[in-house]
Amino acid sequence: MKHAFEYDCLIVGGGIAGTVTAKQLQEKGYKVALIDERAPSRLHLAESLPATIEPLLQRLGLLELIKSPPHFKHTGMVSLWGSSVPQVMPSVAQHHGWKVDKWSIIEQIKSQLPSACVISGKVKAVAIQQNGWRCHIKKNGVKTDFEIHTRFLIDASGRQGYLPRVLNLHRHTFDKLSAFVANVTVHSPLDAQPSVVVEAFQDGWTLTSKISDNQSMVAIFCNQYTPEFSKFKYAKNWPEVANQTQWFKKVVSNGEFEVKILNASSHIVSQLSGKSWLLVGDAAMSFDPLSSHGMTTAIYMAEKAAHAIDRLFNGDNNALGQYSKTMADIYNSYLNELLGCYRLEQRFKDSKFWQSKQHFSDEEVRNIVG
Template sequence: MSPRPPARPRPSETVDAVVAGGGPAGAVAALVLARAGHRVQLLDDGDQTPATGGPVFKPVFKIGEFLPPAARPLLADLGLLDGFLAAGHPVSTGTYAAWGSARLYGRSHLFDPYGHGWHLDRLRFDAFLRDAAVAAGAELRRAAVLDRLDDRLIVRDRATRAVTELTARWTVDATGRRCVVGRRHSHRLRQDRLVAAYAVFPDHRQSQPADVEARTLVEAAPHGWWYTTRIPAGRLVAHLTDADLAAPSLRTPQGFWRALSRTVHVRHRLAGHSPTATPVPRWAPAHGLRLTPASGPGWVAAGDAALAFDPLSSQGILTALHTGARAGRTVADCLAGAGRTSAALADYTAFLDGIAAAYRRNHAHTYDKEQRWPLSPFWRRRRTANSPRST
């Protein structure tokens, strides 16, 4: 008997637009499209990660936690500022940095025209944006996009694991660095090999003094750099280095603490925390990425799928919001008439080009300020300003 052919995805209905990914870029794109009167489905597979062969776990923290003051006018334009402020995310009053010298210097938001920034509870912030999209008329579906074939999306439902087809006139790829749709059609230019090893040290108020420092601290080190900041879940500590330079011991609580204890300033923010209570470090890619082109017939990319930044820029979430809003308007223009498509996509490309150019200038300028370790591979690579590589 011949084997049974694999089951075909079940067909589904047609919508004006599908937004793949329910993070900040995707939620805002869906919000803009829904307000423009289009039928849009926002696909989000949730903040849960299935363990291989095991249950589904919900994390208590999502990295990418800083929102700069410049987000205020954008949130106001989107009609979201009042709701965001009412959520009570902790205030960020500025930064401290030991960069270019061992001396710690500060930069305050006191004189920023937009006021202070925020340390986000990312899970709550992302949910707020999705709720706003739904309130505007977007249909939230707990599912993941697996692939796109012309105008058909292959979608897997999170609860049932059933695979179906969804037909959409336009798709917004907001699937982050995975770039599920865009990577089939374009090249991705990778800036470097940067990764983040990070841990969240929870508060234990009874056994340690209250941690009330509201500024992020950044400290350069011989083989990369560190940062630490207050978040609602406790104190986040992250080490940024290149993947091939990362010591294997950084994957263990003991190795992470030993590396942390060699810092000059960051370790002082951990006063009161016991080395034996160090969490198991988590890892995340942190290199810059650029998708080119970031749009094509029937699709556009937004957020990290289009442009992903080195965390040193502190612009990741702000850029996700901007590109999500602009992607939503671009797709709305394309849906309004075929004659507008070419101009709308060209304008979107120019918009991304401007953001990418400013990022490259600022990135090079900032890394050039650190000259203390001329023989370090990490810093030497950034001084030579290698061109991004296609991935």
């Protein structure tokens, strides 16, 4: 192993949180390495951003990126939640934010970074040193591994988290929510198709999220309490749920489509930063898709993480602690808000799924949310 490189910051993970953090730190004048091992997914998740995020995107130099295809304006959400009567929130005629192709915007941001900043590869091992970290890197397509020496290590590696495993940090998990997700073609585009439709059913809830005029992302959310949970891995079984809905059944046909299973649970890691490291995005905390907080909070965390690291490098030893407290407060507010949303659905009182979502069952989670 040879070729040692010196960096101010090394970021593990090239998703939205890691990429935005890299952009901010690079613009502040720091030498940054972004290690990204993931290939863009073929699955479109049809992410949503609220209109209220526009000042943040403007500050970060990202607002213009979402004003052209494949991104488009979010025209509103329809909810069948707590009632069989569709509730439009807000009016479909109003500007409600943006529908964003996450992988496209990640690539757009990466294109603004120096080519030497982005390294396609994997962090194989890390070791804490007196003045930072020694990181063993396996670069894609290259036989010889190399080392990077960095003052600071940022984990943006997603829900699995790299540093929590290395440092043996505990993860507080609220639930075991899973998402069965597919992209489907809408053969006969529906009139006034809303951007998002959420519908509750006996053992979970469904999501229909517009990708384009003739394509949608559809998902079934449930957990181990849902009868025959694993059968939703197969499209042929989806009509069983679709028949319990009004909108979802219009979009989900009896045709074949590929289904992916994703972790959709809420969690927060017990420690979000240390002397020379920090967690950002889903590596730090993750959000139930019902909240629509995931991508928004990841971008916000990236801005705050870069700011905290800059303050630390300029002598503010309280910067990382303040970052951690701010993020824990956000998670606290989110989890209480989420609980309130699930409690709005009272039609399925005998359902173990809804019972599990309407109270805190874990003492550690109750301690987090106060």
